[in-house]
Structures are given as C-alpha cells and as structure tokens.
Amino acid sequence: MLARFRDWLFGGGEMAQLPDRVREAITRQQEQSEILIGWVQLVIVVLVTTVYQSTTMPGGVVQEDYSFEVDVLVIYGIFCLVRLALAYARLLRPWMLYLSVVADIFLLMGLIYSFHYKYAQPAVFYLKVPTLLYVFLFIALRALRFEARFVLFTGLTAIAGWICLILYAVGGRGGPANPTDDFVEYMTSNALLVHAEVDKIIAILLTTLVLALAISRARHLLVQAVSEGAAAQDLSRFFDPGVAARIRGAEMSIRAGEGELRDVSILTVDLRGFTRLATELQPDEVMKVLQDYQHRVCPLIVAAGGSIDKFLGDGILASFGAVKPSVTAAADALRAAEAVMAAAAAWAAERRAAGLPPLDIGLAASSGRVVFGAVGDGERLEFTVIGDAVNFAAKLEKHNKVEGTRALTDGATYALAERQGYRPAAPHERRPGRQVAGVTESVDIVVLSA
Numbered sequence: 001m002l003a004r005f006r007d008w009l010f011g012g013g014e015m016a017q018l019p020d021r022v023r024e025a026i027t028r029q030q031e032q033s034e035i036l037i038g039w040v041q042l043v044i045v046v047l048v049t050t051v052y053q054s055t056t057m058p059g060g061v062v063q064e065d066y067s068f069e070v071d072v073l074v075i076y077g078i079f080c081l082v083r084l085a086l087a088y089a090r091l092l093r094p095w096m097l098y099l100s101v102v103a104d105i106f107l108l109m110g111l112i113y114s115f116h117y118k119y120a121q122p123a124v125f126y127l128k129v130p131t132l133l134y135v136f137l138f139i140a141l142r143a144l145r146f147e148a149r150f151v152l153f154t155g156l157t158a159i160a161g162w163i164c165l166i167l168y169a170v171g172g173r174g175g176p177a178n179p180t181d182d183f184v185e186y187m188t189s190n191a192l193l194v195h196a197e198v199d200k201i202i203a204i205l206l207t208t209l210v211l212a213l214a215i216s217r218a219r220h221l222l223v224q225a226v227s228e229g230a231a232a233q234d235l236s237r238f239f240d241p242g243v244a245a246r247i248r249g250a251e252m253s254i255r256a257g258e259g260e261l262r263d264v265s266i267l268t269v270d271l272r273g274f275t276r277l278a279t280e281l282q283p284d285e286v287m288k289v290l291q292d293y294q295h296r297v298c299p300l301i302v303a304a305g306g307s308i309d310k311f312l313g314d315g316i317l318a319s320f321g322a323v324k325p326s327v328t329a330a331a332d333a334l335r336a337a338e339a340v341m342a343a344a345a346a347w348a349a350e351r352r353a354a355g356l357p358p359l360d361i362g363l364a365a366s367s368g369r370v371v372f373g374a375v376g377d378g379e380r381l382e383f384t385v386i387g388d389a390v391n392f393a394a395k396l397e398k399h400n401k402v403e404g405t406r407a408l409t410d411g412a413t414y415a416l417a418e419r420q421g422y423r424p425a426a427p428h429e430r431r432p433g434r435q436v437a438g439v440t441e442s443v444d445i446v447v448l449s450a
Contacts, residue, residue, distance in 0.1 A: 026223060033145045034092050038084030040141060045077040072111045079103060097145075101154045104138045109161040116174055123174025124192045126165065132200065135162075139208055146219045148212040155208025159201055166197050264321040264385060265333035265367045265413065266393040267306060269297055269340060271314035272360040290314060293359070296343045304336035305329075309384055317393075319385045322372040330413050331422035333365045334448065338425065341407050341449040362406050364397035365448075367413040395438045396445070403431065403447070411444030 049070065083100055086092050108131070115126040135158045142150040169192060170177050178191040186193035271293050278286045297316060298308055305326060306318040318336070321329030340363060348358035370387030396408050409417075411430065429447040436443050 030145055030147070031087070031090055031092075034087040034097075035084070037141055037144050038080060038087045040144070041080045042077065042084060044137070045073055045080055049073045049077070069111065072107055076107050079107075097150060098153060101138075101142065101150065101157055105135075105154070105157045105161045108134055108138070108158075109165060113165060113168075122176055122178070122190050123165075123169035124177055124190050127169060127192070127197060132162070135204060136207055139204075139211060143211050143215045146215055148216040148219065151212045151215055152208060155204055155212075158208075159204050162197075162201060162204070260372055261369055262322050262325065262372045262385070263329070263367075263369050264319050264372070264389065265329040265365060265417075266370075266385065266389050267301065267316075267318040267320065267333050267336055267363060267365050268393040268397045269301075269316040269318070269361060269363045270397055272362050274314040274359070277357075277359070289359070293347075293361075296347055297340050297361070300339040300343060301336045304339060305332040306336050317385075317390070319370075319372070322370065322385050328420045330365075330367045330417035331420035333367075334409065334414070334417045334422050334424075337363055337365050337407055337409070337448050344406075360406060362397055362400045363448075364393050364400065364407065365409040365413055366393040366396055367410075367416055368392070392439065395436055396443075399434070399436045399445070402437075403434070403445070405447050405450050407448035409446050409448055411446055414446040 079100075083092070083096075086096065112126050112129055112131050115121075115129050115131075116123045119125060139151060139154045139158065142154045168174055170179075175190075178189070180186055180191040180193055181195075182191075183193060183196075185191050186196060271290075274290070274293075277289065281289070293314070294311070294316070301308065301316070301318045304320075305328070306320045307323045309317040309319050309322070311317075318333075320326060320333045320336075326332065340361065344361035348360065351358045366389050368387060368389030370385045370389050372385050392410070396410065400406060400408055411432070414428070429450070430444065431447065432444040433442045434445050436445075
C-alpha cells in the first residue's frame with residue numbers, strides 16, 4: 001500500500017512503464033519548467049528589490065548595521081542567475097534542485113531572523129513579520145515542475161526553518177519570550193502565543209499537502225497528455241492530416257456507419273510493372289522503390305489540396321473535397337495529375353541515368369457524389385470514400401492500357417475542372433464514345449498524358 005501511494009504521489013512506477021520517447025518528452029517539459037521557475041524567481045527578486053529601494057520603510061528604532069534586506073536580495077539574485085544558466089544548459093540535477101530549495105528557505109528565514117536585530121527587539125518580534133508569507137510563494141514555485149516531491153520538500157523545509165526560529169525565540173537567547181494565552185496581548189506586544197505559531201505551521205503544512213495532491217494529479221494528467229500526444233503524433237502518420245484533424249475535433253465518439261454525402265473528385269495512381277519488379281528484387285529493395293515512389297507522389301497530391309485515402313500496395317487512392325468540402329475539387333485533381341505525371345517523367349529519367357529500369361506511373365481522375373465516412377467493425381475504423389466515382393476512377397485507370405495512355409479523365413470531370421478554373425499547360429486530346437470495361441455506357445475520355 002505504501003509503495004503504491006509513493007508511486008502515485010511521485011509517479012515513479014508510472015514513469016518506469018513509459019516508453020523512452022515519452023519519458024524524454026516529459027523530461028523536456030520539466031526542463032522548460034525549471035527555466036520558467038528561474039525566470040519567475042529572478043522577476044520576484046527584481047520586484048522585491050525595487051519595492052525596498054523605492055518605498056519608505058516603517059519608522060522605529062532601526063539599526064542600519066543589521067539591515068540585510070538588500071544584501072540578501074543581491075545574493076539571491078546572483079543565485080537565481082546561476083540557477084537559470086544551469087537550467088538553460090540542461091545541467092540541473094535533482095540534488096541541485098533540493099539544494100536550491102534549501103537555499104531559498106535558508107535565505108528567507110535568515111532575513112526574518114535579522115529583523116529582531118534590525119529593530120532592536122526580542123526574538124519573538126520576528127515571528128510576526130509578514131515576510132513569512134513568501135514561504136507560500138516558494139512552495140507554489142516548486143509546483144511549476146509538476147513533481148509533488150519538490151513541493152513537499154519545500155513545505156517541510158519551510159516548517160523546519162520556522163520551528164527553528166520559534167525554538168530560538170522560546171529559548172530566550174534572543175530576549176524574553178513573554179509567553180501568553182491572551183490573543184490581544186500577543187497582537188499588541190512582543191509576546192509569544194504558541195497557538196498562533198502552530199496555526200502558521202498548520203497553514204504551511206496544509207498548503208503544502210493540497211498543492212502536492214494537486215500537482216500529483218496534474219502530473220498524472222501531464223503524463224497521460226504527453227503519452228497520448230506522442231501516440232497521436234505517431235498515429236497521425238497513418239492518417240491523412242485532414243482525417244486526423246477531423247478525428248481530433250469530433251465532438252462525439254466516431255462510430256462505424258456514419259457518413260456524409262460529398263461532391264468530390266477521385267484520383268487513382270498506380271505504379272506500373274511493380275508486381276513484376278517485386279519478384280525480381282530483394283524485399284528491402286522493393287520497399288525502397290515503393291517509398292521513393294510514394295515520397296515523390298504523395299506530397300504533390302496533398303499540395304494540390306488532396307487527401308490520401310489509402311495505399312493499395314503500389315496504388316494510391318486520393319480524394320479532393322471529401323475531408324473538407326471544396327468548390328475546386330475537380331480542378332485541383334487535374335492539377336495534381338499534371339504534377340504527378342511531371343514527377344513521373346523526372347523519376348524515369350533519373351533511373352535511366354543511374355542504369356536502372358525506368359518505372360512508369362498511370363493515373364485516372366473522375367468526379368461524382370460519394371459517401372465519406374467511417375467504416376469498420378467498431379474496434380477497427382477507417383475513413384474512406386464510397387461511391388460510383390471511386391469505382392469509375394479505378395476502371396478508368398485500368399483503361400489506360402487499352403488506350404495506350406498514362407493518364408486519363410472523363411469528359412464530364414474535365415469540363416467541371418475547366419468551370420472551376422483549371423487551365424491545362426497544353427491542349428489535351430479528347431476521345432469520345434469509348435467503351436470502358438465494367439461501365440455500361442460509352443465514355444468520353446480526355447487524355448492527360450499519352
């Protein structure tokens with residue numbers, strides 16, 4: 001039970017179970033927190049010093065030889081600068097952080113201790129100075145690191161320091177303690193009310209515990225957020241960016257069978273001769289060719305506004321206007337087709353120059369109304385486009401072999417693209433009344449690349 005509580009409070013067991021990349025991400029977050037803590041401490045020093053220098057201190061018998069406020073603040077400022085430099089250099093170690101806490105509390109308690117000398121009063125005098133309130137600031141600062149152990153250590157160190165000051169005052173070495181049970185006398189004279197000091201200790205302790213619990217919960221949320229963020233980043237590589245954004249932004253859990261009608265354009269790309277090549281090359285060489293092909297083609301499709309729907313071996317199915325409705329879907333699809341064919345020609349030339357057999361790319365584009373949504377069995381979902389336009393694009397791409405071409409589209413899609421602003425770099429050949437396998441009616445086709 002104790003071990004489980006320790007792991008829950010400090011996150012030790014949880015961190016040990018995380019992958020290295022997630023632990024590294026959390027470590028980077030903590031390093032950034034230490035930089036933030038350093039700057040906050042430095043700002044506090046500057047502000048407090050400014051207040052001391054620009055305001056008149058309360059009157060009374062003041063022994064200037066014991067006015068240590070500015071000296072302490074200067075020392076603490078130098079300490080903060082060194083600490084900040086170490087934080088930027090990523091050289092802070094846990095023992096240094098503990099030492100930093102001790103230094104914070106030691107300087108604060110030392111400053112409080114000096115008040116009874118400065119004002120020539122008994123030691124019980126310093127127990128009433130408001131400077132003790134800075135303890136809560138130091139405890140809160142440690143919360144920025146999202147580690148409860150440092151919050152607890154700071155609070156307990158502050159309590160230990162305050163108890164030392166109380167014991168010194170009670171011991172009478174700094175003047176008479178003047179113990180009393182009268183609250184009015186305590187408030188109006190140099191008298192010691194033990195209950196009041198106990199209240200302060202309890203306040204520090206409770207603040208520490210509440211902050212430690214809050215930071216412990218926050219740390220668990222941080223670990224979960226970093227873990228899920230790393231997982232989402234990895235998984236987003238398996239999804240089109242638009243689909244990933246749609247999943248993240250969904251107000252409700254996405255379920256299979258949910259879809260929307262979209263007027264889209266479909267682009268199907270195929271690497272010709274790859275099946276034969278795959279039997280001739282070693283598996284790693286096959287994957288390198290496939291990666292090279294996809295690395296050249298996919299960015300061009302995305303740059304034109306398309307979304308990669310899926311990879312079908314060496315085939316690529318992309319949609320325009322499905323993930324996000326578009327009024328230029330057809331035009332964008334044909335612009336992408338032109339860019340892909342230009343990249344294919346350059347790739348073939350590079351392979352010839354390297355003494356490798358050139359690989360050709362075939363594609364086809366079509367337009368129509370489809371259903372865009374999630375399909376699957378509930379446990380495994382996939383966003384995809386379903387409809388005649390998808391099937392027609394696949395049939396049209398295969399028809400390239402019949403026509404002796406590399407890239408085709410139908411007349412209706414071409415006309416739609418022109419209405420949407422598409423202007424070809426060169427006139428395209430039209431071939432009306434073609435019979436496409438699997439399509440009952442004749443099709444007017446446009447040759448995008450012969």
